[in-house]
Amino acid sequence: MTELDNFFNLSNDYFSLSCKKCTFRIEETLKTNGQPHKILTVYPVNNEIINYAFSGSQGLCLTTPHGSLQNKNVLGSLISLPATNVKKVLGFFEEHGYLLPISPEGTEIDIAALVEVLNRIKATVLLMTALEKPSLDYKQILHLTLYLLLGTQVTLNGTARITYSTYRHPFHDGIRNQAAIDSLQQSSETESITVKDMIYAPSYELNPDEYDDISNGETFTYDYPGINDTLYRQVTIAYKNNNIQSRNLRLMIEFLFHYMHSVGVIKAVTFEGGIEYYGSPDFSKFDSQLKKVAVLIARLVLSGEINHNTRSIKPFYNPNSLEPSWKAPSLLSALYFSIFYMKPGSEIYRKCANPSCHKYFLVKTSNSRKKYCCDNCRNANNQRSHRIKVQKSK
Numbered sequence: 468m469t470e471l472d473n474f475f476n477l478s479n480d481y482f483s484l485s486c487k488k489c490t491f492r493i494e495e496t497l498k499t500n501g502q503p504h505k506i507l508t509v510y511p512v513n514n515e516i517i518n519y520a521f522s523g524s525q526g527l528c529l530t531t532p533h534g535s536l537q538n539k540n541v542l543g544s545l546i547s548l549p550a551t552n553v554k555k556v557l558g559f560f561e562e563h564g565y566l567l568p569i570s571p572e573g574t575e576i577d578i579a580a581l582v583e584v585l586n587r588i589k590a591t592v593l594l595m596t597a598l599e600k601p602s603l604d605y606k607q608i609l610h611l612t613l614y615l616l617l618g619t620q621v622t623l624n625g626t627a628r629i630t631y632s633t634y635r636h637p638f639h640d641g642i643r644n645q646a647a648i649d650s651l652q653q654s655s656e657t658e659s660i661t662v663k664d665m666i667y668a669p670s671y672e673l674n675p676d677e678y679d680d681i682s683n684g685e686t687f688t689y690d691y692p693g694i695n696d697t698l699y700r701q702v703t704i705a706y707k708n709n710n711i712q713s714r715n716l717r718l719m720i721e722f723l724f725h726y727m728h729s730v731g732v733i734k735a736v737t738f739e740g741g742i743e744y745y746g747s748p749d750f751s752k753f754d755s756q757l758k759k760v761a762v763l764i765a766r767l768v769l770s771g772e773i774n775h776n777t778r779s780i781k782p783f784y785n786p787n788s789l790e791p792s793w794k795a796p797s798l799l800s801a802l803y804f805s806i807f808y809m810k811p812g813s814e815i816y817r818k819c820a821n822p823s824c825h826k827y828f829l830v831k832t833s834n835s836r837k838k839y840c841c842d843n844c845r846n847a848n849n850q851r852s853h854r855i856k857v858q859k860s861k
């Protein structure tokens with residue numbers, strides 16, 4: 468069986484996928500400088516196949532070779548994994564198969580990149596869920612959006628022919644090119660720079676002295692935390708030049724300029740750590756206009772992320788059954804395909820209300836009563852609240 472044999476079959480709204488069972492080995496080698504160095508490698512387990520099915524109502528499920536369902540919530544189990552617990556992460560893949568096709572002689576894995584890919588899947592599902600909540604948590608939406616937009620791009624090995632890189636939004640090339648154009652221009656001697664603006668329509672007045680300091684990496688007249696940050700400089704130059712054709716990219720540039728200029732300059736965004744600022748951010752400046760645009764950008768970023776990760780899935784006409792089906796090159800693309808088919812208006816992933824359980828489960832949006840992933844968690848938490856009650860009444 469080659470990696471190209473992995474594909475979905477569509478019949479009665481069902482897609483199926485199979486991938487190889489795998490096992491991990493950690494080997495110690497010496498670097499060229501003589502330092503010991505640990506290498507993590509994933510190997511296929513001979514001829515053992517893991518079968519999946521996808522249905523619109525249940526999501527991606529493990530099945531027996533005969534097609535009966537085993538585990539109803541593969542995506543939920545994946546996003547419940549504590550990504551920093553390497554043992555649990557590797558255990559999940561030994562049970563479910565690896566994200567990408569792997570070489571018979573083993574594929575070396577960058578564990579930091581693997582954790583990043585898991586975090587991006589998690590962020591995608593959580594952002595989808597966050598956008599459907601009846602009252603929006605704008606800080607959470609912004610964190611997940613900027614993590615997906617600004618996070619470092621990582622690459623995972625598969626086979627010699629197949630590698631995977633996380634999505635890098637065209638926003639990055641857009642602002643880099645603008646910064647290159649501006650370095651050729653002379654600084655302006657005008658009183659103010661008027662920039663046409665969609666968020667604060669019709670236009671915004673940019674202070675030329677402040678602009679000179681930001682764009683030249685100086686602190687002649689203005690000095691505040693992060694003023695010479697590279698992203699802030701690129702965004703500000705792209706904002707002032709205002710010659711990006713795409714309306715969506717322009718909106719992202721305007722948003723990031725105003726957000727960093729008013730709330731605080733962003734130093735880094737990580738999944739676990741949230742948004743890190745140079746100084747202390749002033750959230751009172753995260754006003755209703757910016758919040759409205761944050762939601763629009765969240766939708767654009769989410770769409771870019773899902774499109775990138777499902778683009779390798781191709782329609783495939785089955786010559787045996789004369790039925791349409793889909794070819795998916797990897798479990799990773801199948802996971803995103805199940806996100807692609809999630810119906811955020813009608814179902815979401817909810818975190819189990821038992822504090823000692825970290826599971827996410829799929830639930831209808833209209834079902835506000837289901838708070839626990841299983842009966843065990845409901846019972847455990849009921850007993851816990853009962854004990855607390857008894858202790859308080861003593």
Ligand SMILES: [Zn+2]
Nearest residue numbers: 819824840844
């Ligand atoms: Zn639970």
